[in-house]
Amino acid sequence: MEIVVRLDVMLARRKMKSRDLAAEIGITEQNLSLLKSGKVKGIRFETLAKICKALDCQPGDLLEAEEI
């Protein structure tokens, strides 16, 4: 089982650009891109909380457990 980041789905739902989200939560677009592609070891609770606040969603809306 692996954890998949569904950030791109939430961004599309909220009609928000990656650049705007990155600026709002204070991380680089490069890091946000890595997060979207799942090429990171983990996400800090602090960052997750900021994303949830910016996108008005719950952590469960962004993360999903998927069978490999």
Place this chain on the structure above:
Amino acid sequence: MTHENAVRRLSRLLNGVTTALMVSITLGAVAWLWFVPPTPTDLQAAHPGVAVSPDMTTWQIIAVVVVGFVPLLLWLWTLDQMRRLFRCFQAGLVLTDEAAFRIGKIGRGFLMIGCAQLVSMPLKSVLVTWENPVGMRSLSISLSTDMLGVFVAGALLTVIGWAMRDAAAIRAENRAFI
């Protein structure tokens, strides 16, 4: 609060100091050998308490100089490691594997200097008294507080080097978190 700017500034200065030291030690040693080739009289002055033979051969004098230069060469190698470490720090690469590796090497350099000093004195004492009649030859073994200081500093830096490697690995892992 970090000390990044202070580290960069001081490292730039220390990089210059270590480079200047390396150059001046090398030039000084070469000039000393070139202009003032050591004689048994000089060796007697450098080894008080040891009955230096006045009949030393040129090869024995060369051997004493070579043995005496081993700790100096190790100092130069250690200074070079310090110079490379300061260059890392100057570039802002503080908590990195490279910096930790250099600190460990500096520690090992100090340990080797301590060992070389411990071994070179007895060797030199045998070489400078070899031509003396039986009973006048000597083997001088000494352990000074300076040597102990070098050993302690070497051991300390070796341990810090290991700890820094762990810290650098943790930092690298932490950077993979967003």
